[in-house]
Amino acid sequence: MKEFIEGSHAIAEVIKSCQPGVISAYPITPQTHIVEDLAQIVADGELKSQFVNVESEHSAASVVLGASATGVRVYTATSSQGLFYMQEVVFNIAGMRLPVVMTCANRAISAPINIWNDQQDSISLRDSGWFQIYAEDNQEAVDFHLIAYRLAEDKRVMLPVMVCMDGFILTHGMETVDIPEQDKVNKFLPSYKPLYKLDPGDPMSMGLLADPDYYMETRFAIQETMRESLSYLSEISKEFNNVFSRDYKDLLVEEYQLKDADKVIVAMGSVCGTIKEVVDEQRAKGKKVGLLRIISYRPFPYARIYEALKDVPKVAVLDKAVSLGAYAPVAVEVKAAFYGKKKSPKVISSFVGGLGGRDITLETIHEVFRRLTVKEVNFDFVDLKPELLKEEYGE
Amino acid sequence: MENSPLFKSGHTACAGCGQAIAARLVVEASGANTIIANNTGCLEVFSTKYPETAWGVPWIHSLFENSAAVASGIEAALKYLGKKDAINVIAQGGDGSTGDIGLQALSGMLERGHDILYVCYDNEAYMNTGVQRSGLTPFDTNTTTSPSGGQSSGNLRPKKPVPEICSAHGIPYVATASAGFPQDLTRKVKKAISIKGPKYIQVHVPCPLGWRHETNQMLPVAKMAVETGLYPLFEYENGVLAARKQIVPKPVEEYLKLQGRFKHLLNNPGEIKKVQEIADNNIKKYNLKLEVQG
Amino acid sequence: MFGPLTVKPSNSKGDKTGSWRTQSRPHYLHKDCIACKMCLMICPEGCVHGKEKNAFWADYNFCKGCGVCADICPKKDIAMVAEESPIESKGEGR
Numbered sequence: 160m161k162e163f164i165e166g167s168h169a170i171a172e173v174i175k176s177c178q179p180g181v182i183s184a185y186p187i188t189p190q191t192h193i194v195e196d197l198a199q200i201v202a203d204g205e206l207k208s209q210f211v212n213v214e215s216e217h218s219a220a221s222v223v224l225g226a227s228a229t230g231v232r233v234y235t236a237t238s239s240q241g242l243f244y245m246q247e248v249v250f251n252i253a254g255m256r257l258p259v260v261m262t263c264a265n266r267a268i269s270a271p272i273n274i275w276n277d278q279q280d281s282i283s284l285r286d287s288g289w290f291q292i293y294a295e296d297n298q299e300a301v302d303f304h305l306i307a308y309r310l311a312e313d314k315r316v317m318l319p320v321m322v323c324m325d326g327f328i329l330t331h332g333m334e335t336v337d338i339p340e341q342d343k344v345n346k347f348l349p350s351y352k353p354l355y356k357l358d359p360g361d362p363m364s365m366g367l368l369a370d371p372d373y374y375m376e377t378r379f380a381i382q383e384t385m386r387e388s389l390s391y392l393s394e395i396s397k398e399f400n401n402v403f404s405r406d407y408k409d410l411l412v413e414e415y416q417l418k419d420a421d422k423v424i425v426a427m428g429s430v431c432g433t434i435k436e437v438v439d440e441q442r443a444k445g446k447k448v449g450l451l452r453i454i455s456y457r458p459f460p461y462a463r464i465y466e467a468l469k470d471v472p473k474v475a476v477l478d479k480a481v482s483l484g485a486y487a488p489v490a491v492e493v494k495a496a497f498y499g500k501k502k503s504p505k506v507i508s509s510f511v512g513g514l515g516g517r518d519i520t521l522e523t524i525h526e527v528f529r530r531l532t533v534k535e536v537n538f539d540f541v542d543l544k545p546e547l548l549k550e551e552y553g554e
Numbered sequence: 555m556e557n558s559p560l561f562k563s564g565h566t567a568c569a570g571c572g573q574a575i576a577a578r579l580v581v582e583a584s585g586a587n588t589i590i591a592n593n594t595g596c597l598e599v600f601s602t603k604y605p606e607t608a609w610g611v612p613w614i615h616s617l618f619e620n621s622a623a624v625a626s627g628i629e630a631a632l633k634y635l636g637k638k639d640a641i642n643v644i645a646q647g648g649d650g651s652t653g654d655i656g657l658q659a660l661s662g663m664l665e666r667g668h669d670i671l672y673v674c675y676d677n678e679a680y681m682n683t684g685v686q687r688s689g690l691t692p693f694d695t696n697t698t699t700s701p702s703g704g705q706s707s708g709n710l711r712p713k714k715p716v717p718e719i720c721s722a723h724g725i726p727y728v729a730t731a732s733a734g735f736p737q738d739l740t741r742k743v744k745k746a747i748s749i750k751g752p753k754y755i756q757v758h759v760p761c762p763l764g765w766r767h768e769t770n771q772m773l774p775v776a777k778m779a780v781e782t783g784l785y786p787l788f789e790y791e792n793g794v795l796a797a798r799k800q801i802v803p804k805p806v807e808e809y810l811k812l813q814g815r816f817k818h819l820l821n822n823p824g825e826i827k828k829v830q831e832i833a834d835n836n837i838k839k840y841n842l843k844l845e846v847q848g
Numbered sequence: 849m850f851g852p853l854t855v856k857p858s859n860s861k862g863d864k865t866g867s868w869r870t871q872s873r874p875h876y877l878h879k880d881c882i883a884c885k886m887c888l889m890i891c892p893e894g895c896v897h898g899k900e901k902n903a904f905w906a907d908y909n910f911c912k913g914c915g916v917c918a919d920i921c922p923k924k925d926i927a928m929v930a931e932e933s934p935i936e937s938k939g940e941g942r
Contacts, residue, residue, distance in 0.1 A: 180634035181627060209630035214662035218623035221616060221659065225591060225627025228614050231634055233627075251616050256853060317850070355854055357612035357628060359587045359641060363854045364607035366615035373604050376851035383849040563895040563910035564862015570914035574892035606862055607855045736889050762914075770915030770928070773890070 161337050166297040166329040167192030169336045170236075170262055173301045175206045176344040177260075177308050180231030183211040183222035187241040188274045189326035190264040194236055216241040220248035220259075227257040228365055230356030232308065235259065238326055239266035239280045246284060252319050253288025254377060255366055258311030258351070259319040260304065261289075265428065265479075266326040267515040275516020276326040278428060282456070282480040282488050288381045290320040290388070291457040292410070293427040297334045300324040302405060305339060305348055309395050312351050316388055318381065323456075325429040327516070339403060347402045385458040392455060411460035413452040414467055416442055420449035422531050423468060425493055426477040427453045430519050434477075437524040448528060453489065461496040468493075469502035475531045477541075479513045486538050487511050508536035517542055560586060565608040567600040570769025572733035572759030572776060573675045574600070577646070579736055580673050580757075581611060583743035584642045589632075591625040593647025593656060594618040596682040596761075597675060619656035621645040622663035622672060629668045638669060642747045646673040649690035650680045652756075653716040664723040664752045671746045671753045674716065677761040685764040689714035692784070693832060694825055695815050697764075702818035707825045712832055720754040721790040727751075728790040732758040734776025738787065738799070745789075758785045766814025778809040783833035786840045800844035803837055806830045862910070865893065869913035872928040875935055878902040880923040887917035887926060 162169075170193045174182075182201070184194040201210040209226075213219045216237050223233040237245060242263055252259050263281045267273040281291055290310060294300035300322065307320035324330060339347075355363060369377060393409035400406045407413075413431075416438050417423060424434050431452040441448045451467050451474075453460070468474055478487035485491070490509035497503035510527055513519040523541055530536060561578040577597055581588060589612045592598045598615045601608040616624045625645035632638040645663065647656060652674040663670060679697050680686040687700040693712040696702045700709040721728040726749050731739040739757060746753040760775045762768065767775050779785035780799065784806060787799035806829045810816035819825045837843055876887075881902040888896040888904065895911050898904030902925075906917065918926040929935050 181630045183627065183630075207634070209634045211626060211630050211666065213623065213626075214658055214665070217620065218626070218659050218662050221620035221623030222627035222630065224616055224620075225614070225624035226631035226634075227627075228624075229589070229628045229631035229635075231631040233631075247617055248620065255616070256850060357589045357614055359589065359612055361856075362586075362610060362612045363856045364602050364609050364613045364615075365854050367602040367604040367607065367852070367855060368599050369604045369852055373852045377853070378851075380849040380851035387849070559857070561894055562857065562860070562862055563893045563907060564860075564865060565893070566863055566865060567892060569868065569892070569912035570916055571892045575890055575916075578892075578894050579889070602855070604852050605855050606860045607857055608860075608862065610857045736886075768915075769913075770919050772892075772914070772916050773919050 160340060161335055163333060163335050165192065166300060166324065166332050166334065168196055169297050169301050169338060170304065171196030171200060172338045173304050174234050175200050176339060176341050177232065177234070177304065177348060178206065179208055179234040181209045181211065181223060181226035181233045182235070183213055183219045184235050184237065185213050185216045185219045185241060187216070187238045189266060189330045190236045190238045190241070190262065192330065193262060193264070216245040217248060220245035220252065223259050224248060224252050224255070224257060227259050228255065228357050230353040230358070232351040233259055236262035236264065238264040239268055242280045242284060243268065249284055249289065250287045253381065256317040257319060258317055260307045260311055261319065261321050262304070263321050263323045264326040264330045265323055273515040276328050277514045277516065278323065278479040279481070281321060281323045285457055285488070288318060289457060290318060290455070291323055292320065292455050293323045293453065294329065295429055295431045295452060297329055297332065297336050300329055301336055301338065302399065302403065302407070305344060306395055306399055306410065308348050310388065310391065313391060314354060316384055316391060317354060318384060323428065328429045343402050347399060389458055389460060407454070409463065411455045411463045412467060413454060415452065416449035417451065417467060417471070419447055420471055421447045422473045422528055423449045423451055423471045424475050424477055424524070424527060425451045425453065425489065427456060427489065428479065430477065430479065430513060433519060433521060434524050437521055437528070441528070459492050464493060464496045465500060468504055469500070471504050473506045473531050474504040475508045475510060475527050477527060478509065478511045481511055481514070506531070506533060506535045509538050510536065510541050511538070512541040560610040562608045562610060564606065565601045566603065567596070568763050570762045570772045572761060572772055573597055573677060575736065576675055576733045576739060576757045576759050579739050580644065580646070580743050583740045584644060584747055586611060587640060588642040588644055589628055590614070591616070591621040591628060591645045593621040593651035595648040595651055597646070597648065599682060618651050620659050621647050622656060622659040625670045626663050626666065626668045629670055643670045644673060645670055646675065648681070649674060649676040649678060650688035653714050654689045661723065664720060664725050664754070668752055669750050671743070671755065674754070674756040675759045676756050677759045677764060679764050681761050681764045690716065694819055694829055696818055697815070707818065707822065717754065717756050717790070721793055724793055725752045725754065726792055727753040729755045730758070730785070730787050731755055732776050732780055732785060732787060733760060734773050734780065735787065742789070764815070767812055771812060775812050778804065778812060782806045782809045783837040783842055784809055786836045786842055788840050795840065798840045798842055801842050802844050802846060803833070803842070806833050864909050866909045866911055869911065869931055871913060872915065872930055873908060873911060873913050874906050874915065874917050875927045875929040876904050876906065877925045877927060880925045882923060884922060886920045886922065890916050890920045892916065
């Protein structure tokens with residue numbers, strides 16, 4: 160059913176239809192509206208979940224870990240510092256192969272404290288063993304949660320999924336969203352049947368000490384599962400399309416005006432809406448530009464990106480996060496997709512923008528296309544204010 | 555063949571480990587219909603080294619400080635499944651993971667009113683990492699991070715009063731117990747699990763390695779801690795002191811001289827006096843003194 | 849694909865920690881035993897077995913020789929004997 164609705168409310172509605180047995184979260188801007196809504200939904204008796212209000216994100220993640228290990232579907236949401244505070248539990252959940260689904264309302268990292276959007280929080284947890292899928296708009300954000308549960312609870316997978324949606328831009332943005340009907344959700348998402356669980360009827364120990372004789376295989380197994388999951392994503396996408404008639408193709412990337420393009424921007428999340436607008440405008444003028452939107456950041460679709468960009472002469476990667484002291488995180492991975500391959504763009508330039516919520520405007524995107532020339536840019540910020548860089552300290 | 559299918563032989567605790575005794579008694583008292591969430595620590599390491607497990611009940615370890623929160627999730631899931639009434643949930647850990655790094659998660663579990671028994675195995679230092687002091691290390695104890703020396707007589711502060719902190723949450727049951735009094739421990743665990751809501755039991759468990767006593771001295775050491783008033787055994791019900799084990803107090807020196815961790819105090823009457831004051835305060839506070847009829 | 853994740857107790861054999869003993873082991877005398885079960889209750893290994901009077905024994909496959917059972921026995925019916933000692937009691941060697 161189509162509704163003009165705030166992103167957070169839409170997420171709460173879709174989580175309601177997924178019917179998690181246990182929800183636990185700790186408030187942090189800009190995640191709050193999601194969990195407030197879920198609390199109300201539970202309070203109104205519309206959802207028979209245990210809603211556990213905790214004293215920290217560390218415990219929020221620990222509560223859903225314990226509940227998932229007991230064999231029920233779970234949900235949590237967080238952002239920024241909250242995600243960092245639960246970091247060790249985040250790694251733990253993946254290591255224990257528990258199919259937790261989490262919304263990350265993407266937000267900048269302190270210091271300085273800043274509640275606005277970039278993608279530094281989730282990108283910093285890229286090595287945790289969680290799937291990370293990035294939504295461009297609120298319809299996707301809603302749909303990706305359904306897909307997240309299907310993927311996480313797949314018997315071949317059993318890994319947690321983080322649905323990343325840009326804070327404020329999506330969480331607080333009003334859009335028309337088709338909220339999935341319950342009967343369709345039931346058709347797409349069967350009730351959760353755990354592979355193993357804490358049950359006195361069949362006791363087992365979980366979370367054991369694995370010494371050097373055993374540890375490495377746990378990591379190999381997750382790596383393999385991630386690799387295999389590249390194809391599961393397109394399977395699930397197909398089934399999703401069958402039920403809901405929305406086609407996310409292989410769920411790895413979206414190719415936008417790539418045919419014959421000679422300049423392409425690679426990006427993730429809501430900024431891609433802005434890029435599409437510039438691409439349309441430029442195409443109308445006969446400029447051969449395009450967008451490659453990465454949907455699945457973990458697992459990273461190297462082969463898919465290679466196929467999409469191998470004949471494009473100039474590529475710019477626009478990151479909304481940094482790896483201070485090194486090249487930008489998405490850019491290095493895009494470049495890695497071409498290392499040692501027969502074909503490759505001649506130029507892969509790297510730009511970082513939108514940190515701490517600085518608007519990435521249409522003009523920003525025009526600027527990126529303008530600076531995408533034969534001279535490769537290894538790393539540069541866009542939209543910097545040089546006048547703010549004059550403070551001097553020390554002798 | 556095992557006499558306890560719930561906590562089996564073959565774990566790798568040190569010989570004479572008080573925590574191994576207490577952990578087995580706790581799970582046996584709670585019974586097979588129990589799920590345990592365990593913090594990182596000696597108990598976790600020596601009982602579940604892959605591919606072996608000592609536990610005959612469902613058991614989970616996640617992290618150092620989060621067993622109270624993991625257990626909260628287990629309890630919430632059991633409630634959702636309609637199975638809570640049939641299953642006991644226990645969260646457990648050592649003194650450091652309970653009273654230091656895990657205190658926040660524990661407080662959250664208590665405040666939310668989960669139907670969980672939390673058991674703290676108090677061996678009074680971070681033994682798993684090599685005897686570093688914790689917030690529950692007693693005054694003047696020699697540990698690797700509170701060593702005695704020319705300018706120090708060991709740990710600077712007395713034990714953090716975690717049982718009182720728990721009781722202040724208004725929970726229905728808080729007790730201290732000791733591996734030296736196994737029947738008393740069993741009784742308290744059975745009592746705790748019969749009560750709905752959050753419960754906290756702190757068990758004094760001698761560590762021959764960290765406390766530096768012979769393995770066969772586990773019992774005399776544990777008992778003497780109680781009999782000097784340094785480790786009072788009491789029960790709080792709904793915030794009120796409901797019971798305590800009365801003693802004919804022995805001088806603290808009788809306890810200190812049994813253990814290498816207090817060896818540096820034995821020729822230091824001034825410090826022994828300070829330790830005696832701690833015991834005397836406990837004796838007064840909990841009214842421990844047994845009036846001998848004469 | 850999954851790696852080492854869970855262990856069922858039925859699949860766990862436990863380490864044969866009896867090999868840790870270097871000095872002494874408990875010798876159950878089977879003379880004055882009153883079947884109070886304190887030895888069984890206090891054993892950190894949970895490796896003491898028995899139900900009837902004078903029929904308790906420690907499984908040397910697991911006993912680490914800590915001596916706590918001998919200490920708690922109210923009848924002094926458990927003696928710690930040198931590990932090299934040839935003394936064997938029925939059942940204890942299992």
